[in-house]
Amino acid sequence: MPANKKYLSTPFQRFLKITAGFIGGYAVMLSxxxxxxxxxxxxxxxxxxxxxxxxxxxxxxxxxFLAKNGWKVWAIYVLLTLIFSLPYILKLG
Structure with missing residues (x-):
């Protein structure tokens, strides 16, 4: 039985989620x-x-991968990375 089409994402959204998970998640973790x-x-x-x-x-x-939109995941991960990196960027401490 094939999957319902409304639950599948486009190949580009899948690519965005994969790259956000690997690259964006790693950047958030490091920051x-x-x-x-x-x-x-x-x-x-x-x-x-x-x-x-x-x-x-x-x-x-x-x-x-749980999110519906890969762009939103990227935006959240970039924002978190910038917020967490702010003391390092500003050389505080």
């Missing part, structure tokens, strides 16, 4: 851990990032 280095000791963040980084990246990949 989040960079933000954590401004709040906690760098050595502690590096040790926990080895474990929490993969978990956060996997969750962000799943969330990208």
């Amino acid at each position: 989040f851990h960079i933000l954590m280095t401004f709040l906690f000791h760098k050595s502690d963040v590096i040790m926990t990032a080895a474990f929490t980084g993969y978990i956060l990246w996997a969750v962000l990949m799943v969330l990208a």
Whole structure:
């Protein structure tokens, strides 16, 4: 029994979701851990990032595929990356 067409996304939307999950999710994960280095000791963040980084990246990949619009996922991930990277960009701390 084939899938219902209304639940399938276009190939371009699928491409946007895949790239947002891999690239955007990785960027959000890295920028989040960079933000954590401004709040906690760098050595502690590096040790926990080895474990929490993969978990956060996997969750962000799943969330990208649950969304209906790949453009919205990209916009949210870019916005989160910029917000989390703001202290590093402004050289605060």
